[in-house]
Amino acid sequence: MQRRIFIKYLLGSSGLILVNCGSPPKEYQLDQVTDCADLTGxxxxxxxxxxxxxxxxxxxxSDNRCDNCQLYLPPTEKRKCGGCQxxxxxxxxxxxxxxxxxxVENA
Known part of the structure; x- marks a missing residue:
């Protein structure tokens, strides 16, 4: 019991605050999306x-669509949905x- 009190005192007096020791939030990966309408991630x-x-x-x-935009990332075998830069x-x-x-098409 004394050790627990000492550790609490030590951490508290040092200004060290432990917040969520779990894994960091998962980075959004477009190539893992299976539903192209799903924005939940x-x-x-x-x-x-x-x-x-x-x-x-x-x-x-009508003439300006993502699929004819220079910044559009079309779907690939690995990535089901299109994306944007x-x-x-x-x-x-x-x-x-x-x-x-x-x-711009390569000439």
């Missing part, structure tokens, strides 16, 4: 970033954001 910060960039799931400008989370091909940039 994104932090509030990432959701706000998507919103601040004007991301819309259906483009209001500006924010985390799945991106639909027919979506749009205010940072749309025309895809």
């Amino acid at each position: 994104l932090s509030e910060e990432e959701l706000e970033k998507r919103k601040s960039l004007g991301y819309e799931e259906e483009t209001p400008v 500006l924010f985390k989370g799945p991106v639909k091909p027919q979506a749009y954001c205010t940072y749309w940039a025309p895809r």
Whole structure:
């Protein structure tokens, strides 16, 4: 019992605070997403970033879609959903954001 009191006193007087000794929060990985409409793994910060960039799931400008944007990351064998270089989370091909940039084809 004395040892426990001593340890509490020692930790308390040193200013050392132990907070959540568990594993760190899991980093969001787009290649692990199986439902391209599921945003549950994104932090509030990432959701706000998507919103601040004007991301819309259906483009209001017919010629400006994510799938013809320079920043779009198309699905691959490893990654079921498309993504974007500006924010985390799945991106639909027919979506749009205010940072749309025309895809430049290699000549």
